[in-house]
Amino acid sequence: MGQLLPYLINGVSVGGQYALIAIGYTLVYGILRLINFAHGDVFMVAGLVMVYATSAMPMYLALPLVLVITVLLGFTIERVAYKPLRTAPRMSVMISAIGVSYLIQNLAFYFTGGIPQPVTTPIPWISENISLLGASTKRVTLVTPVLTILLVLVLVYLINHTRMGMAMRAAAKDFETAQLMGIKINSVISMTFVIGSFLAAVGSMLYFTNYPSVGITSGGMPGLKAFVAAVFGGIGSIPGAVVGAFIIGLCEEVIKGLGYTTFSDAFTFALLIVVLCVKPTGLFGEKVTDKV
Amino acid sequence: MKKQNQNLVFLAVLLVVILGASIAVDAALPSYHIAIKVIKKATVYALVAVSMNLLNGFTGLFSLGQAGFMLLGAFSYGVLTIPVDKRAGVYQYFDGGAIKFSLPEVFAGFLGDSLGSVVGMLAALLVGGLLAALMAWLIGLPVLRLKSDYLAIATLGFAEILRAFFQWNALGPITNGSNLLKSYPDFAHATSYIILAGALVALILLLINSTYGRAFKAIRDDEVAAEAMGINLAKHKRMAFIISSFFAGVGGGMLAMYNGTIAAASFKSTMTYEILLIVVIGGIGSISGSIIASFLYIFSSEWLLRGLDSGVFLGIEAPGVFKNGFRMAVFSVIIMVIVLFFRKGLMGDKELPDLLRLRSRRKEAPSK
Numbered sequence: 001m002g003q004l005l006p007y008l009i010n011g012v013s014v015g016g017q018y019a020l021i022a023i024g025y026t027l028v029y030g031i032l033r034l035i036n037f038a039h040g041d042v043f044m045v046a047g048l049v050m051v052y053a054t055s056a057m058p059m060y061l062a063l064p065l066v067l068v069i070t071v072l073l074g075f076t077i078e079r080v081a082y083k084p085l086r087t088a089p090r091m092s093v094m095i096s097a098i099g100v101s102y103l104i105q106n107l108a109f110y111f112t113g114g115i116p117q118p119v120t121t122p123i124p125w126i127s128e129n130i131s132l133l134g135a136s137t138k139r140v141t142l143v144t145p146v147l148t149i150l151l152v153l154v155l156v157y158l159i160n161h162t163r164m165g166m167a168m169r170a171a172a173k174d175f176e177t178a179q180l181m182g183i184k185i186n187s188v189i190s191m192t193f194v195i196g197s198f199l200a201a202v203g204s205m206l207y208f209t210n211y212p213s214v215g216i217t218s219g220g221m222p223g224l225k226a227f228v229a230a231v232f233g234g235i236g237s238i239p240g241a242v243v244g245a246f247i248i249g250l251c252e253e254v255i256k257g258l259g260y261t262t263f264s265d266a267f268t269f270a271l272l273i274v275v276l277c278v279k280p281t282g283l284f285g286e287k288v289t290d291k292v
Numbered sequence: 293m294k295k296q297n298q299n300l301v302f303l304a305v306l307l308v309v310i311l312g313a314s315i316a317v318d319a320a321l322p323s324y325h326i327a328i329k330v331i332k333k334a335t336v337y338a339l340v341a342v343s344m345n346l347l348n349g350f351t352g353l354f355s356l357g358q359a360g361f362m363l364l365g366a367f368s369y370g371v372l373t374i375p376v377d378k379r380a381g382v383y384q385y386f387d388g389g390a391i392k393f394s395l396p397e398v399f400a401g402f403l404g405d406s407l408g409s410v411v412g413m414l415a416a417l418l419v420g421g422l423l424a425a426l427m428a429w430l431i432g433l434p435v436l437r438l439k440s441d442y443l444a445i446a447t448l449g450f451a452e453i454l455r456a457f458f459q460w461n462a463l464g465p466i467t468n469g470s471n472l473l474k475s476y477p478d479f480a481h482a483t484s485y486i487i488l489a490g491a492l493v494a495l496i497l498l499l500i501n502s503t504y505g506r507a508f509k510a511i512r513d514d515e516v517a518a519e520a521m522g523i524n525l526a527k528h529k530r531m532a533f534i535i536s537s538f539f540a541g542v543g544g545g546m547l548a549m550y551n552g553t554i555a556a557a558s559f560k561s562t563m564t565y566e567i568l569l570i571v572v573i574g575g576i577g578s579i580s581g582s583i584i585a586s587f588l589y590i591f592s593s594e595w596l597l598r599g600l601d602s603g604v605f606l607g608i609e610a611p612g613v614f615k616n617g618f619r620m621a622v623f624s625v626i627i628m629v630i631v632l633f634f635r636k637g638l639m640g641d642k643e644l645p646d647l648l649r650l651r652s653r654r655k656e657a658p659s660k
Contacts, residue, residue, distance in 0.1 A: 035441045084632055090440055091354055092635055095572055098565050099631045103624035105562075110617035220561070224452075227445065266456035269449030276446055277434040 006137065007257030008250065013141035013210070015249025016148035020203030021226035022233070022241040023155065024074075024196025030172040030236035031192055034093050038077055038100040040223015041108075042197055046070040046204035047214035048108060054121045063123070067201050074197025075190055083186065108216040116215035119208055127209050140209045145246075147206070151199060152242050159238070164191055172236060221265060225252075228272040234285025243283060299645045306644075310486065318481045326595055329550075331482040334590035336546045339489040341570045341582040342496055343539035348568070349577035349641075350500055351532040352512030354444045356564050357431070360451030361537040362544025363559035364427055365420030367458060369545035370473035370554045371466060372416040378475040383468055390465035395419075396477055413477055414488075417545040424541025427454070428534045436529050448561055458556040473554040485546065492539055497579055499535065508532050512577075569627050573637050581639030593623060 021043055028036045049069050053062035081100045085093045126140040159165035167188045170178040179185045207222065208214055226241075229248045233240025248271070252264045275282060314331065321327055340362065347353050372395045374382055383389035396412030403411055435446045461469045479485060499505055507528050510518040519525050548554045574585030597619045630637060639647075 033441075035445060081628065081632065088635065091348075091352075091576075092631075094354065094441060094444065095568065096628075096631050098568060099572075099624070099628050102562075102565055102569065103621075103628055106617065106620040106624045110615070110621040113616055217560075217562075224445075224448070224561075228449075231442075231445070262456050262460050266453040269452050272449050273434060273446050276438055276442055280438070280442065 004254060004257045007253040009137055009141055011250035011253030012246065013144045013206075013249070014253060015246035016144035017203045017207045018222065018226045018229050018249050019148050019242040019245035020151070020199045020206075021222060022229040022245045023152070023238060024200050025227045026230040026233070026235055026238060026241040027168075027192040027196050029230065031168065031175070031189060032082070032093075033090065034082065034097065035227065036196075037094070037097040037223075038081075038104060039196065039200065040219040040221075040226070041101050041104040042070060042074055042077070042219070043200045043204045043207075043223055044214065044216065044219025045073055045104060045108065046197075046201040047208040047218060048112065048117060050205055050208060051117045051119055051214050054123070059123065063205065066205060067198060070201035070204070071194050071197045074193040074200075078190055078193040083189075105216050112216060114216065116213035116218075118213045119211065122209050123205065126206075138210060140206055144206045147202070148242070151202065152238065155195065155199075156238060164188070168192060225265075225268050228268050231272060232275050232282055234282030237282070237284040240282055240284035298649070302645050302648065307490070310490075311483070314483045314486045318483050323480045328482045330591055330594050332485045332550045333547075333594065334587040335482070335485040335489040336543055336550055337567065337570060337590055338583040338586035339492055339546065340540055340543035340567055341574065341586050342493050342579055343536045343543060344567050345571050345574075345576065345579065345582045346496055346500070346508075346539070347532055347536040348571060349575075350505065350512060351508040351529065352515075353436070353529060353532060354440050355447040355533065355536075356444045356561065356568070357447030357451045357537075358540050358567055359559045359561060359563040360447075360454040361424040361428065361540035362547060362563070363451070363454055363458060363556060364424045365417070365541030365544030365546075366548035366554045366559070367467055367473070367556075368420035368423050368541075369413075369416045369548050370476050372419060373413055373476040374473065375475065375477075382473060382475055383465070385471060386464040386468065389468070409477060413479070413549075417488075417542050420545040421538040421542040424544070425534045425538040428537030429530070432530050432533045436526070436533060448564070451559070451561065451564065455556050455559055467556070470556065473548075474552065476548075478549045478552065485550075489543075489546065492542060493579065493583070496535075496539065500579070504528070504531065569631075573627065573630055575637035575639035575641060577641035578637070578639035578643055580644040581637055581642075584638060593619065597622065 021039065024039050024042075025036060028034060028039070046066055046069075050062070050066045053065050056062070057065075077100055081096045082093060085096055126138070126143050128139050129136055130139050130142070131137075159168060167178070167183045168191065170181065170183055171185060171188045175185070178188075208218075211218075225248060226245060229244035230241045231244075232248065233242070233244030235241075248268055251267060251271070255261075255264045255267055317327055317331065340358065344355075344358050347355050371389075371391060374394055376392065376394050376397060379392070379394075380388040394412070395416045396409035398408075399412040399415065400408030402408070431447070431450050435443060435450070438446055457463065458467045459470045460467075463469070464471075467473075479488075500508070507518070507523045510521065510523055511525060511528055515525060544559075570585045570589050571582050573589065574581030574583070
């Protein structure tokens with residue numbers, strides 16, 4: 001148990017970071033019924049921007065800049081790659097998402113020269129080492145779960161108590177009826193991408209504080225895992241995504257702690273398949289019936 | 293009847309031209325020449341793209357597990373064909389590995405050296421395909437019940453799980469863990485690749501034009517209507533999945549042959565995406581489209597646009613812009629343009645003979 005403790009602490013932290021990404025997936029899926037394959041790459045770009053910005057300018061300018069650029073990226077992706085395909089079959093939109101992911105990775109490769117960019121100036125305070133119950137870790141591992149839960153509470157408040165939140169809920173319930181009721185569907189969708197990208201940027205800053213470098217494929221795995229977390233919790237449900245992400249983060253780190261690092265990724269996908277076969281609606285998802 | 297004859301004549305002429313060209317290229321150029329490499333790689337990609345098209349384009353099952361099945365094919369080919377005396381070197385961390393025979397040598401024992409090794413290599417490819425098909429059957433049991441994007445993500449997940457298993461050290465005596473497999477035989481000539489892949493694509497073509505193929509298309513167009521017409525959905529989906537995976541497995545074996553080394557790490561989801569995008573460029577639901585797109589894609593990425601990566605392109609020297617990675621960046625922009633604005637790709641769901649017939653009909657029309 002004592003040996004597993006650092007892994008458990010780490011698991012909670014990784015889970016928090018997955019949760020922040022997973023919300024982006026779950027919000028977009030809830031409204032557009034689209035797996036935004038590019039979301040993991042948006043996460044990666046946020047990491048890269050952070051590396052460049054923090055080494056070029058003071059922290060109080062760099063961090064807001066990361067948020068702004070990531071949000072703009074998410075917004076642009078939706079406007080350019082998904083909006084023109086609103087009436088197209090779902091497969092076309094999904095292919096477009098895969099295309100965007102491919103494009104972002106290749107552009108990132110071009111700009112970085114394919115070399116993982118080292119995190120030279122990590123965010124101060126949260127990257128300091130502390131000791132917790134006898135285990136040494138960075139302060140970010142403690143900050144992440146707290147910050148995640150705070151952000152989720154704010155988000156849930158926004159969704160339940162503001163006009164925009166109400167519009168989002170309506171759009172998720174029935175896209176076409178919401179449109180008929182005068183909801184500006186395009187701005188609602190843009191808003192979900194803005195929120196998703198914002199949270200991914202926060203997640204990315206926390207995630208890469210714990211890692212020595214950001215590579216062009218660093219986004220793929222956390223992205224897919226966060227998606228699994230969203231499915232596990234019940235896609236479309238925000239609390240579900242958070243709970244799912246924490247469970248997956250914990251399990252993964254425990255598997256690493258037991259010495260099966262090769263299988264920590266495989267486990268996540270195995271979990272996905274089991275969930276899809278046993279309870280496709282996930283832990284908190286609503287039952288959706290397919291219309292003929 | 294006349295239409296069919298036209299098609300047959302057209303196909304026969306095309307085959308003869310392609311075969312003639314590839315034999316000429318083989319005779320004229322040394323086997324390390326870039327043209328040969330391009331033809332080999334493009335043929336392999338064409339086969340894999342067609343296999344993916346069979347599933348995604350003709351049956352409407354959006355699966356992203358291709359890289360996993362290719363991995364199975366590649367590993368079976370490598371494991372079964374490395375010559376016995378080279379095994380100690382390849383499996384240096386695993387005591388020469390657990391498998392102590394090599395199919396080409398086994399067959400060479402009673403068929404003679406040259407014929408035997410070819411038969412052995414083909415047998416190894418076949419084993420790879422069959423293993424992939426078996427795995428597809430297993431995976432298909434739970435996964436094929438899922439719809440569109442869930443199916444995509446579940447198959448993607450299975451490919452990742454497979455990759456993790458092949459990198460596992462405990463399986464090292466067979467898979468060599470995360471080390472490379474190498475020193476296995478390859479066909480020297482591009483013609484052998486073309487004949488082999490061509491024969492397999494022809495099989496897929498026959499399948500698509502059979503009653504099964506029609507059932508696949510019916511499922512793609514409308515599942516409910518297809519079921520009402522008496523098509524057994526589960527059976528036909530399973531069949532399409534297994535057959536597509538079989539060909540992906542053989543394609544993976546051929547890719548291993550072409551590459552000369554096998555590492556599980558290279559069979560990532562990016563590989564599946566690449567093949568999917570080739571299918572999209574060629575047109576979802578067009579066999580000839582997939583083949584043409586593979587050749588265009590490989591030809592431009594391996595040869596034509598090389599300059600984009602190495603400083604000089606079309607005589608313009610700009611090392612600052614044309615540096616490593618620019619080629620793929622340009623490529624992905626082109627792909628996005630196709631995905632967004634030319635959603636039908638090169639061929640839509642038409643085949644080459646269809647296009648020719650359209651043209652001849654247009655010519656005939658004024659004379660009537």
